[in-house]
Amino acid sequence: MRRWATAQHGPVQEAGITLGVVAVAFGLRYELEGALPPGFPYLTFFPAVILTSFFAGTRAGVGAAVLCGLASWYFFINPVGSWALNGASLLALLFYCFIVATDIVLIHLMREALRKLDAEKQTSDALAVQNKLMFHELQHRVSNNLQVVASLLKMQRRQLEDEAARAALDTASARLQVMAGIQRQLHNPKRQEADIAALLGGLLPEVIGGFALEPAPELRVSGESLKVSGDQATPIGLIVVELVSNALEHATQAGAALAITVTVRREGAEARIVVRDNGPGLPPDFQPERSRSLGLRVALQFTDQLGGRLEFASDRGTVATLSFPLAEG
Structure with a gap:
């Protein structure tokens, strides 16, 4: 659902979604005519505008609002089958415009917030991967450096004749080997x-x-x-x-x-x-x-x-x- 809400659509896709949703909304409203009491010209058109704005974007939502408004004005607001305006029809249209404008603005803000969240998540994921690689490399280098120092101590040991000095270098080399081995075991940040x-x-x-x-x-x-x-x-x-x-x-x-x-x-x-x-x-x-x-x-x-x-x-x-x-x- 979130992926659909933040997806980008081309003009052709937006037009196709808009026309399809408006057609379905008009068909449902036309079928309900006579089964509803007077005063519900926008019953199926409000959901059509909301769904179009959510799934196809703000531009498609505005298009759906215009088409739904014209359809309800001509077919379902008295005088039916006419573009004539009177006080009641003007008030009904103004009410419709206010409601759909509010819906479109709120949905637009929500979609933008979702896009920003997705962008921030992608940035955070990229940083997490980068930090993981850097941590892995750092630990690997520390382990290698400790191994090098231990090897140098072993080489130095061969040049000594004093047993106490040789034992001291053996101990120091062993300790470095321990720390290097532990670094190898723990270099995985997971x-x-x-x-x-x-x-x-x-x-x-x-x-x-x-x-x-x-x-x-x-x-x-x-x-x-x-x-x-x-x-x-x-x-x-x-x-x-x-x-x-x-x-x-x-x-x-x-x-x-x-x-x-x-x-x-x-x-x-x-x-x-x-x-x-x-x-x-x-x-x-x-x-x-x-x-x-x-x-x-x-x-x-x-x-x-x-x-x-x-x-x-x-x-x-x-x-x-x-x-x-x-x-x-």
Whole structure:
């Protein structure tokens, strides 16, 4: 209905619609003659003018008003069959002119408003598509830039002999890989959330590969599908990468093969991510908040940002448990 009201018609179409509607209105009024009491000369002509104005436009509506007015004047207003005017017929015609003029003006304003709304909607749709493409490109470029920086750090690592410096670059590169991976997952503006188990399953093999340990550590990521918001995904990824990196560092120190399991599950309104390894375990006096490890302090800060808890225990290795409330919605 709205599409018909705002459609543009050529002169031939307007003339055809006008003549067709006026003919139907005249035929109906002629058939009703005698069945109606006196005083209803415009009974079918008012709807004809309104419909023509709505569907064919203002110009067609004016044409229909003129033709309907002439037909009603000659055939249905006394003296019938004459163009003669008297006080009663003049008043009837003036009434007709006022009514149809008001209808045509109101319908014209309505059609113009609908056209403006359609134009604004098209503009908004075009801007939305443009913004979507720009957002997609921006996120893609951010992800690529992070990957480039991570690659540069890996190249720099090969030129260092100091193990502490190499480990620091490994950690920095791993963190950049995490952020790049999250950017790839969230670059679609329609999906500003991530399945954390799938996200970690894609990120952590890169982290482990960056350490180049022999024999290669065994990694298993399992758990239920758990969606988190984009705001939560980055700190979660960085925290888990830090926990896995610590496990890899301990394995290097111990000289033993390492098995790491990451489990994701939901418990009520909270998410729980458990990182377990079979390494040497924690020192007896280990206190996370007093640790001098920059990475661990960063992980604790991100945990506070999530409003969660990061707990450590020894159980045939190290068990780190990250708990945080899930965002509503």
